[in-house]
Amino acid sequence: MNDILKGRYIPGDSFLHRRNGTAKLLAFFMILAAVLTTDSVPGYLLIAAVSAAAAAMSEMRPTKTLGQVRHLRLFFLMLFLMNAFFYEDGQAGGLVLWSWGIVHLSVPGMIQGTHVVLRILFLMVFCNVLIRTTPPVQITTAIETLIAPLRLIRVPTAEVAMILSVALQFIPVFAQEADLIKKAQTARGAKFESERLRDRAASVVPLLVPIFLSAFRRADDLATAMEARGYGHRQTNGRGRSQRAAVQLPDVCLFLFSCLFFLVQAAR
Amino acid sequence: MSIELKQVSCSYNFRTKQEILALNGISMKIEDGEFVGIMGHTGSGKSTLVQLIAGLIRPNSGQVFLDGKDINERGYDRNNLHRQVGIVFQNPEYQLFETTVAKDVAFGLKHSGLRKEEACERVRQALEQMGFSYDDIADASPFALSGGEKRRVAIAGVLAARPKTLIFDEPIAGLDPEGRRQFLELVRKLNREGVSILMVSHHADSICACAERVLVLEQGSLVLDGSPKAVFADLERTSRLHIGASQPRQIAELLIQSGIPFSRDIVRYEDLLDELKNRWKGGTRCE
Amino acid sequence: MKMSYVKKSVLTAACIALCVVLPMAFHAIPNSGSVLSPMHIPVLLCGMICGGPFGLLCGLAGPFLSSIITRMPPMAYLPGMMIELAVYGLVTGLMMQLVHTGKIYADLYISLIISQLAGRIVAGIANALIFSVGSYSIAAWAGGYFITAWPGLVIQLLLLPTIVFALERARLIPVRYPKQR
Numbered sequence: 001m002n003d004i005l006k007g008r009y010i011p012g013d014s015f016l017h018r019r020n021g022t023a024k025l026l027a028f029f030m031i032l033a034a035v036l037t038t039d040s041v042p043g044y045l046l047i048a049a050v051s052a053a054a055a056a057m058s059e060m061r062p063t064k065t066l067g068q069v070r071h072l073r074l075f076f077l078m079l080f081l082m083n084a085f086f087y088e089d090g091q092a093g094g095l096v097l098w099s100w101g102i103v104h105l106s107v108p109g110m111i112q113g114t115h116v117v118l119r120i121l122f123l124m125v126f127c128n129v130l131i132r133t134t135p136p137v138q139i140t141t142a143i144e145t146l147i148a149p150l151r152l153i154r155v156p157t158a159e160v161a162m163i164l165s166v167a168l169q170f171i172p173v174f175a176q177e178a179d180l181i182k183k184a185q186t187a188r189g190a191k192f193e194s195e196r197l198r199d200r201a202a203s204v205v206p207l208l209v210p211i212f213l214s215a216f217r218r219a220d221d222l223a224t225a226m227e228a229r230g231y232g233h234r235q236t237n238g239r240g241r242s243q244r245a246a247v248q249l250p251d252v253c254l255f256l257f258s259c260l261f262f263l264v265q266a267a268r
Numbered sequence: 269m270s271i272e273l274k275q276v277s278c279s280y281n282f283r284t285k286q287e288i289l290a291l292n293g294i295s296m297k298i299e300d301g302e303f304v305g306i307m308g309h310t311g312s313g314k315s316t317l318v319q320l321i322a323g324l325i326r327p328n329s330g331q332v333f334l335d336g337k338d339i340n341e342r343g344y345d346r347n348n349l350h351r352q353v354g355i356v357f358q359n360p361e362y363q364l365f366e367t368t369v370a371k372d373v374a375f376g377l378k379h380s381g382l383r384k385e386e387a388c389e390r391v392r393q394a395l396e397q398m399g400f401s402y403d404d405i406a407d408a409s410p411f412a413l414s415g416g417e418k419r420r421v422a423i424a425g426v427l428a429a430r431p432k433t434l435i436f437d438e439p440i441a442g443l444d445p446e447g448r449r450q451f452l453e454l455v456r457k458l459n460r461e462g463v464s465i466l467m468v469s470h471h472a473d474s475i476c477a478c479a480e481r482v483l484v485l486e487q488g489s490l491v492l493d494g495s496p497k498a499v500f501a502d503l504e505r506t507s508r509l510h511i512g513a514s515q516p517r518q519i520a521e522l523l524i525q526s527g528i529p530f531s532r533d534i535v536r537y538e539d540l541l542d543e544l545k546n547r548w549k550g551g552t553r554c555e
Numbered sequence: 556m557k558m559s560y561v562k563k564s565v566l567t568a569a570c571i572a573l574c575v576v577l578p579m580a581f582h583a584i585p586n587s588g589s590v591l592s593p594m595h596i597p598v599l600l601c602g603m604i605c606g607g608p609f610g611l612l613c614g615l616a617g618p619f620l621s622s623i624i625t626r627m628p629p630m631a632y633l634p635g636m637m638i639e640l641a642v643y644g645l646v647t648g649l650m651m652q653l654v655h656t657g658k659i660y661a662d663l664y665i666s667l668i669i670s671q672l673a674g675r676i677v678a679g680i681a682n683a684l685i686f687s688v689g690s691y692s693i694a695a696w697a698g699g700y701f702i703t704a705w706p707g708l709v710i711q712l713l714l715l716p717t718i719v720f721a722l723e724r725a726r727l728i729p730v731r732y733p734k735q736r
Contacts, residue, residue, distance in 0.1 A: 120631050124631060167616065182580060189377075202713075219568065
């Protein structure tokens with residue numbers, strides 16, 4: 001059952017697989033910024049080149065990097081239409097093709113819609129590359145590292161790190177228990193589907209209440225055990241801190257490259 | 269009701285890289301009214317086997333027949349299946365959810381089409397079977413009960429549907445000796461009343477005390493199928509299969525090893541007692 | 556009985572884990588995901604029981620972990636959802652601290668309704684900004700978002716008190732209004 005924690009990570013030994021999680025996450029944020037500032041054809045071509053490079057460095061087939069896009073067809077269509085019909089931002093002069101009340105089908109709107117759809121598509125590519133080359137545990141470790149400076153503004157980052165690592169440990173346990181509860185209630189003749197809204201709420205109670213009870217029972221036990229061992233009082237001991245891979249030269253290069261990418265896109 | 273498995277295989281993560289074969293081509297038949305113990309090392313496929321029979325998971329290949337009907341065939345009445353086959357998991361108390369004990373026990377009867385009085389009567393009987401007084405407990409909150417009481421309420425919730433086959437998956441784990449004795453008494457009584465019992469357990473003593481037939485699984489295959497006496501005849505084999513042996517059987521083995529001629533057929537305390545009584549009489553006669 | 560800091564932390568971790576597990580558990584049940592919004596329940600509960608800051612953390616971390624582990628929600632929806640759930644967790648926590656009517660149902664309903672209103676409005680605006688659909692349509696987007704989500708709101712109003720009562724009776728969380736003896 002521990003398989004769940006691998007998430008959508010695909011084990012491998014590519015260049016990106018071997019990179020430090022923190023470096024990858026930072027690079028991802030830089031690329032995110034770069035993608036969001038892009039609004040020209042050469043810009044998109046550059047992004048396409050970089051995403052192809054990312055796919056190559058993670059040894060993934062470029063089509064795979066698109067992942068779930070197919071399921072989101074409608075979402076993208078709606079996004080485009082929303083922009084095409086509602087875009088209006090003061091900078092008059094755009095060609096309006098058709099207009100009815102507050103609905104205007106305009107050329108700038110359609111261009112804006114294309115931008116939004118393209119940007120989100122590219123973001124999903126980079127996101128997929130990140131997630132498929134980095135196990136969830138490494139991503140949370142990277143987040144722990146990145147939020148550490150927030151301690152200066154009195155955010156209890158050590159506690160947040162502890163909570164995240166405990167949550168990760170709970171997931172496979174809870175998943176197994178939820179599965180068992182579902183089977184037990186099915187065997188007792190439960191039906192989890194219903195037409196009417198009210199009944200639908202009632203039909204999930206046999207599942208929901210036991211899952212919460214067993215989760216809270218486990219949490220309660222763990223909290224008691226942690227207190228008994230003297231954890232608490234806002235101390236910042238090492239619990240929850242996962243092993244961190246050393247930062248290597250290629251990690252730094254990866255990050256610097258992403259910064260460069262952002263600067264190029266922003267300066268355009 | 270009779271249960272028959274034909275070449276059943278089942279795996280998790282089917283057709284992926286991480287495929288794990290849980291059951292590998294199992295065929296067997298369990299007759300109406302039998303008391304079958306199921307043993308095996310952790311991960312040998314015991315839970316998968318009973319969940320297949322209860323219709324909670326589907327095999328990747330092969331068929332499961334209840335009373336001669338394939339339960340995974342299209343159009344098979346699953347509600348009927350769940351009414352006929354009851355399953356009690358380890359820690360059944362985790363399935364409680366209602367506001368009162370009576371409502372929780374009645375949950376399984378909701379979709380059964382029974383009249384209200386009939387359903388109510390079944391709830392009363394199920395609770396009394398588990399040693400409760402209906403009037404004392406019916407309106408209590410199941411969450412406010414003690415651990416042992418919760419477990420008995422949960423079992424009552426399965427009994428209320430009056431299944432013809434009852435499956436217990438590790439029922440005695442975590443019970444104290446008195447709770448264990450009461451539990452075994454209950455299953456034996458149910459079995460005498462004609463309910464087929466399938467009991468998965470690591471506890472060889474309990475299996476030997478109740479079951480008339482023992483199935484032993486190893487890595488998804490059925491490796492032994494026979495009476496407790498036959499299964500526990502060879503202790504080297506049982507220890508290799510990680511199923512141990514009952515205390516009386518171990519005592520008998522110790523006696524044999526220390527040079528006292530003793531029967532290897534002893535698996536229950538009653539057997540041991542009978543043998544000793546015979547010896548005692550025989551001994552006085554001999555000397 | 557007051558909960559210790561450690562206990563609140565671990566309960567928050569449990570709620571975050573449930574944000575990942577519940578959508579998986581309900582996945583096989585047709586249509587449940589879209590109407591039931593199973594991820595909302597642990598976040599609201601976390602805010603209610605552990606307080607606003609913990610609820611906020613749960614609302615941010617829950618959908619994030621779920622998205623990287625199970626791909627529900629898809630990445631494109633993730634930022635909006637994180638904002639929405641964070642507001643839920645924070646606002647329910649704050650409301651439960653502010654509102655003490657003496658009746659637990661009243662407290663729960665007031666906190667739930669206000670937090671859900673706040674969360675949906677903020678999320679509607681955030682989504683409109685993220686997908687930059689143009690200034691005109693923010694109101695339309697937020698309104699549409701609110702209308703499509705109302706069945707989920709009703710279901711949560713029905714479910715949450717049930718879960719809270721069960722947890723109170725099992726003595727897993729402190730009773731809000733203990734009976735005077």
